[in-house]
Amino acid sequence: MTDVKRETAENAGFDLFGALARFAPLIFLIALMIIFAVLEPRFMSSINLFNVMRQVSITGLLAIGMTFVILTAGIDLSIGSLLAFAGLVAAAVAKGGMQDRFTVGEGVIGYGWQLAALAAIAVGVCGGMLQGLAITRLKVPPFVVTLGGMSVFRGAALLFAAGGPISGFQPDYTWWGQGKIGPVPVPVIIFLVAALLAHIALRYMRYGRQVYAVGGNPEAARLSGLNVNWVICSVYVIMGFFAGLGAFVLSARLNSAEAVAGTGYELTVIASVVIGGTSLFGGVGTIFGTVIGSILIGVLLNGLVLMNVSSYIQQIIIGVIIVLAVAFDTFAKSRRRKA
Amino acid sequence: MTDPEILLKMTGIAKSFPGVKALDGVDLEIAPAEIHALLGENGAGKSTLLKILAGAQSPDRGTISFEGNDVTLPTPQAAQKLGIVTIYQEFTLAPDMTIAENVFIGREPGSRLFLNWSKMAAETLKLIRRIGLERSPMTLVRDLSVAEQQMVEIARALSMHSRVIIMDEPTSALSLAEVDKLFRIVRQLKSEGISIIFVTHRLEEVIEICDRFTVLRDGRNVGAGKVSEITIDGIIRLMVGREVNALFAHREDSGAGEVALAVEGLTRRRSAHDPHATELQDVSFHVRRGEILGIAGLVGAGRTETARAIFGADPFDSGRVLIDGQPVDIRSPRDAIKHGVGLVPEDRKQQALFLSQAIRTNLSIAALDRIDRFGLFIDERKERSLVEEYRKLLNIRMASIDQAVGNLSGGNQQKVVLARWLALRPKVLIVDEPTRGIDIGAKVEVHNLLFEMARSGIAVIAISSELPEVLAVADRIVTMREGRVTGEVMRADATQEKLMTMMTLSAAGRAA
Numbered sequence: 001m002t003d004v005k006r007e008t009a010e011n012a013g014f015d016l017f018g019a020l021a022r023f024a025p026l027i028f029l030i031a032l033m034i035i036f037a038v039l040e041p042r043f044m045s046s047i048n049l050f051n052v053m054r055q056v057s058i059t060g061l062l063a064i065g066m067t068f069v070i071l072t073a074g075i076d077l078s079i080g081s082l083l084a085f086a087g088l089v090a091a092a093v094a095k096g097g098m099q100d101r102f103t104v105g106e107g108v109i110g111y112g113w114q115l116a117a118l119a120a121i122a123v124g125v126c127g128g129m130l131q132g133l134a135i136t137r138l139k140v141p142p143f144v145v146t147l148g149g150m151s152v153f154r155g156a157a158l159l160f161a162a163g164g165p166i167s168g169f170q171p172d173y174t175w176w177g178q179g180k181i182g183p184v185p186v187p188v189i190i191f192l193v194a195a196l197l198a199h200i201a202l203r204y205m206r207y208g209r210q211v212y213a214v215g216g217n218p219e220a221a222r223l224s225g226l227n228v229n230w231v232i233c234s235v236y237v238i239m240g241f242f243a244g245l246g247a248f249v250l251s252a253r254l255n256s257a258e259a260v261a262g263t264g265y266e267l268t269v270i271a272s273v274v275i276g277g278t279s280l281f282g283g284v285g286t287i288f289g290t291v292i293g294s295i296l297i298g299v300l301l302n303g304l305v306l307m308n309v310s311s312y313i314q315q316i317i318i319g320v321i322i323v324l325a326v327a328f329d330t331f332a333k334s335r336r337r338k339a
Numbered sequence: 340m341t342d343p344e345i346l347l348k349m350t351g352i353a354k355s356f357p358g359v360k361a362l363d364g365v366d367l368e369i370a371p372a373e374i375h376a377l378l379g380e381n382g383a384g385k386s387t388l389l390k391i392l393a394g395a396q397s398p399d400r401g402t403i404s405f406e407g408n409d410v411t412l413p414t415p416q417a418a419q420k421l422g423i424v425t426i427y428q429e430f431t432l433a434p435d436m437t438i439a440e441n442v443f444i445g446r447e448p449g450s451r452l453f454l455n456w457s458k459m460a461a462e463t464l465k466l467i468r469r470i471g472l473e474r475s476p477m478t479l480v481r482d483l484s485v486a487e488q489q490m491v492e493i494a495r496a497l498s499m500h501s502r503v504i505i506m507d508e509p510t511s512a513l514s515l516a517e518v519d520k521l522f523r524i525v526r527q528l529k530s531e532g533i534s535i536i537f538v539t540h541r542l543e544e545v546i547e548i549c550d551r552f553t554v555l556r557d558g559r560n561v562g563a564g565k566v567s568e569i570t571i572d573g574i575i576r577l578m579v580g581r582e583v584n585a586l587f588a589h590r591e592d593s594g595a596g597e598v599a600l601a602v603e604g605l606t607r608r609r610s611a612h613d614p615h616a617t618e619l620q621d622v623s624f625h626v627r628r629g630e631i632l633g634i635a636g637l638v639g640a641g642r643t644e645t646a647r648a649i650f651g652a653d654p655f656d657s658g659r660v661l662i663d664g665q666p667v668d669i670r671s672p673r674d675a676i677k678h679g680v681g682l683v684p685e686d687r688k689q690q691a692l693f694l695s696q697a698i699r700t701n702l703s704i705a706a707l708d709r710i711d712r713f714g715l716f717i718d719e720r721k722e723r724s725l726v727e728e729y730r731k732l733l734n735i736r737m738a739s740i741d742q743a744v745g746n747l748s749g750g751n752q753q754k755v756v757l758a759r760w761l762a763l764r765p766k767v768l769i770v771d772e773p774t775r776g777i778d779i780g781a782k783v784e785v786h787n788l789l790f791e792m793a794r795s796g797i798a799v800i801a802i803s804s805e806l807p808e809v810l811a812v813a814d815r816i817v818t819m820r821e822g823r824v825t826g827e828v829m830r831a832d833a834t835q836e837k838l839m840t841m842m843t844l845s846a847a848g849r850a851a
């Protein structure tokens with residue numbers, strides 16, 4: 001049978017491009033770290049490295065949520081705004097209201113960090129669900145819904161904060177952003193645990209299969225008996241959950257929540273996910289890639305700061321990187337098509 | 340050749356795709372001012388040949404000469420420059436633009452920056468009157484009937500000063516009156532010196548309008564000549580080929596059991612949501628356990644629409660579906676699957692496969708209930724053994740179950756889709772064009788799988804545009820035309836000619 005011969009011929013040989021594409025983010029990260037280590041000795045100090053990781057953990061948490069969204073070929077531009085709004089709500093709960101918003105110290109007890117964290121997550125989940133419903137029920141494209149959400153949640157945050165920050169939390173609150181377990185900052189642990197759980201969900205759970213299927217081919221997913229609208233809505237809820245969690249950790253780290261928090265996060269977060277190899281066309285990507293992508297962006301920004309590169313130039317670099325990463329993805333996709 | 344004067348000559352054209360040798364040394368000669376039928380079953384290589392002629396694909400080997408000069412057609416623009424224009428089955432018109440804009444799209448008269456609307460409208464008017472389209476050039480294409488849209492396509496081809504117009508299945512979406520009108524236009528074009536390459540499945544049309552024919556089978560020439568010197572039967576013999584008849588063995592006894600699925604009065608009116616779907620009118624039939632029911636019909640007969648309505652993929656307006664004698668309410672594919680109904684859709688790449696994902700996950704996606712733990716997690720060991728089981732059962736040839744399904748040949752891809760549904764252990768499985776675009780060897784394997792399914796007690800509904808296939812696999816055949824069931828016949832009493840008559844019968848003929 002000629003068929004057999006052809007099939008073996010197709011699969012003979014090692015797919016060098018495929019392997020390279022898979023590990024490209026990791027290779028790029030290691031190369032970048034070597035370059036910075038050579039150019040700037042302070043870069044490799046353990047203090048600096050933990051510092052990088054602490055910074056990465058917030059955008060990293062958002063990037064985990066964004067991975068679910070992008071796997072379904074969606075996008076969420078509202079995360080920075082949603083994070084600011086959720087952070088303010090958490091802060092208000094922690095302070096027991098708005099009257100003591102500027103009191104820094106131990107005088108104000110409020111409702112405790114537990115309720116504050118819960119409130120942040122609830123705001124995030126509700127915001128995500130609203131957007132998910134708008135996308136699936138009203139059939140408005142994710143780009144438009146979340147572009148609207150970006151404005152709505154920022155407005156809500158500004159309205160809620162009435163212009164100023166809410167600062168000064170109890171030590172058990174700020175521990176979640178500033179504390180350490182051994183030498184490891186708490187946010188880093190939260191980030192890595194969340195990444196592990198998300199990895200399990202995508203890789204080993206029925207739910208993960210459904211996310212990949214819906215992203216890979218929504219019509220085929222529907223004809224395979226999947227509830228496509230439910231899956232799409234759920235990824236925005238997950239995104240909202242991580243926006244809420246990120247908001248809580250960020251406010252704890254800064255000991256303050258403000259309405260302008262998270263501005264421009266959507267770009268950093270989407271860049272992290274895309275650089276990590278998740279395809280904007282949906283259906284392809286891993287949490288491992290997203291973790292690497294997040295660290296890569298963090299290392300890049302940190303290295304540039306250490307080398308006194310202007311933050312304006314950093315923005316330019318991130319913008320260029322996101323376009324190049326997508327170009328690479330498009331190229332890889334056309335190769336997959338041809339294969 | 341009999342004609343001394345050759346306008347267009349293709350010699351030894353070969354083209355391979357990963358997994359399929361589409362063309363293997365094909366010749367085609369077109370004389371000036373002739374209507375030339377290009378014939379062959381689905382997958383014979385017609386569309387690849389036409390794409391090469393349209394400049395959409397490049398041949399691996401072979402030469403093309405036009406008016407005696409060797410030419411290459413690297414782009415559609417190059418083909419158009421020579422005057423070779425293709426009118427595809429799916430029109431390429433922009434629905435929200437006017438007739439005039441569509442006719443001159445990309446070549447608008449006027450200066451570099453501004454359109455010359457009055458000139459565009461006047462030229463368009465001349466073109467559409469020439470072929471008898473009584474509309475204003477400023478009409479939106481959206482507001483035209485399918486036949487009128489086709490006339491706009493023809494006007495566009497004329498505006499490019501075409502020498503050769505390729506028409507791919509031009510009559511498939513037309514009513515009989517519209518076909519007559521189209522044929523008048525085609526004859527007129529011929530009289531103006533234009534050559535037409537006419538692709539159709541309706542062989543009576545070949546006899547009626549074409550001068551010469553070329554038949555392809557499995558990427559090779561199997562016959563060419565004057566239409567006046569051949570009969571429909573002769574063309575069918577060339578298209579089908581004796582050895583294929585020998586390959587397509589049917590099974591002996593069906594041993595059909597109880598009625599597994601019955602459809603009663605299924606009706607679907609035209610919806611704004613999906614205007615191109617065929618309306619279904621009072622479609623009724625049943626299929627028994629262990630039986631293979633074939634549904635035959637031309638393109639647009641409503642076969643796929645019927646399958647999708649039963650499966651809950653599209654809504655329907657009235658009628659009901661019964662499974663094991665009980666009426667069931669199927670509103671989505673999920674509901675259908677719960678009731679034990681599966682559908683292998685007609686377009687496996689668009690509607691069935693997750694091309695960039697592994698064979699393993701493609702195969703198991705509908706049967707996660709069989710491989711999960713606590714309803715939440717996937718037991719990968721169970722999954723692997725399930726996939727391996729079906730890999731052996733269906734003889735799916737692959738390097739590893741973790742390889743991307745997009746890298747398999749068409750036949751093996753189709754087996755993965757079939758395996759997905761078998762893994763669900765369905766009561767009823769609907770297969771829509773189960774062997775479209777796959778090799779002849781794989782076709783035979785898929786047919787044997789359908790037999791195997793029926794033997795295990797599954798009620799199989801097989802939809803196919805290829806009559807030899809319907810005749811080979813089905814125990815009983817229902818024919819459809821324009822959204823209605825037009826007849827039913829047992830396989831033993833069916834012939835291609837009989838089925839073709841049932842599929843093309845007009846309403847008056849049916850009443851008689």
